[in-house]
Amino acid sequence: MNQKKLSIRFVISKAKLNQRGLCPISCRITFENKRKSFSTSLFVAPDCWSAKKQLVLDRDIENQNKNGQLSLISQKINQAYLFLQVQNTEFNVDDILDKYSNKKIKKEDNVVSYFKRYLLAQYKLINKDIKPVTWKKFEYVCNHVASFISFKYHKKDFPLNKLNQQFLNDFEYYLKTEKDQKQVTVNKVIQRFRKPIKLAVSEGYLNHDPFVNHKPNRAKKEVVFLSTEELILLEKHHFEQARLQLVRDLFIFCCYTGLAYHEMANLKKEHLVNGFDGNQWIQIKREKTSKLISVPILPKVKILINKYDSISDYVLPKFSNQKINSYLKEIAWIVGISKKITHHTARKTFASTVLLYNDVPMEIVSELLGHSNMNITQEYYGKVVQKSIGREMVRLSKKLGSS
Structure with missing residues (x-):
């Protein structure tokens, strides 16, 4: 039997005869092995009803009118069914009946279409409440959701009111297997996907938050940074x-300095200020968090500022992040550093080798990096502190052993 085929049948209930000896006619819709019945408000004498022909056999005008009404009901149900098919989304027997009854059904608000409306609203807030790069990240997530629905359901969209735990599990599996994304990236996608869905819940498109019981797998956060020896090796090499x-x-x-690429590329001389201690500091807003960061200008930083001093407003020469990362691979190979380094490795090196390994407290590291809260710093650099403690314990053991 074709489970996708719509079946419409009219049935009578002989057990519910009224005082006139007539029984009610009900309409029974079957779709995907699920059945729904409703009253047609029509009555017929049991002997006049043909279940096989789905007709009232009596030819008087009243009964012929009943046949016309039954035919009209059948046509309207088929129209509702065809309408839902054209929408190219998943639907069930309840949706067919709701559409036939002209009830507003939540399925008309779909995941991708709602996400796109959310993006459109957020687009107007760019450079007001959000950064262009942040909006772009949400757009990527929307594209991932759309491609997953096409891959999994062979549809352009998926009903919001049917979003559940299984959808999220399948989506996460899809990102790992088909998109080859690592757990940390998958968690970010799910986290961003949750924002518009939470809004949809508050607006009544869903009865519950499908993310409530969703627990993403913990991502292994490996902080790649240069050791003191590697940093010195790189500093001393002349290319x-x-x-x-x-x-x-x-x-x-x-x-x-711990500056990310965007802050480094946009660093101007106006961002170099005299601090409360009489020394020069860098004061600039982080692109990612819009938080003002203040970083002391260390002697080695001062040398580089003087080296590239020019009539330009910018402190350093312009160079694209893509080219920097490309050339860093070449630099690492020449110097003999086996680690895979990018521009962001410098920021990690600042936090780890320059600060934490020199006993700078975690809260100060968090402030210098411009993190939005301490938890982020501890999550990333907690193991670095443990290594630092371990290193000191080794030194202590050697010292005590030699005494």
Whole structure:
């Protein structure tokens, strides 16, 4: 039997005869092995009803009118069914009956279409409440959701009111297997996907939050940074090619300031200010969090600022992040560093090797990095502190052993 086929049948209930000896006619809709019945408000004499022909056999005008009404009911149900098919989304027998009855059904508000409306609303807040890069990340998530629905259900969209735990589990599995995303990236996608869905719940499109019981797998956060020895090796090496020398300098600059690429690229002389201690500081807003960060200008940073001092408003020469990361691979190979380093490695090196390994407290590290809260710093750099403690314990053991 074709489970997707719609079946419409009219049935009578002989057990419910009224005082006139007539029994009610009900309409029974079957779709995907699920059945729904409703009253047609029509009555017929049991002997005049043909279940096989689905007709009232009596030819008087009243009964012929009943046949016309039954035919009209059948046509309207088929129209509702065809309408739902054209929408190219999942639907069930309840949706067919609701559409036939002209009831507003939640399925008309779908996941992708709602997400796109959310994006449109957020787009108007760019450079007011959110950054363009943040909006772009949510757009990527919307595209992932759309491609998953197409892959899994062979549809363009999926009903919001049918979003459940299984959908999220399947979506997460899809991101790992089909998109080859690591757990940390998957968790970010799910986290961003939750925002518009929570809004949909508050607006009544869903009866419950499907994310309530969803627990993403814990991602292994491995912080890649240069050791003290590797940092010194990189600082002392002289590169014959000017492009490599420049990229090395930009990288070293961020190893001692912790600036992310965007802050480094947009660092202007106006961001170099005299601090409360009489020394020069960098004061700039983080692109990611819009938080004002203040970083002391260490001697090695001062040397690089003076080296590239020019009539330009910018402190350092302009260089794309893509080219920096490309050349850093070449630099690492030349110097003999086996780690896979990117520009962001410099920020990690600042937090780990320059600060934490020199006993700078975690709360100060968090402030210098411009993290929105301490939990982020502890989550990423907690193991670095443990390694630092372990290193000190080894030194202590050697000291006590020699005494």
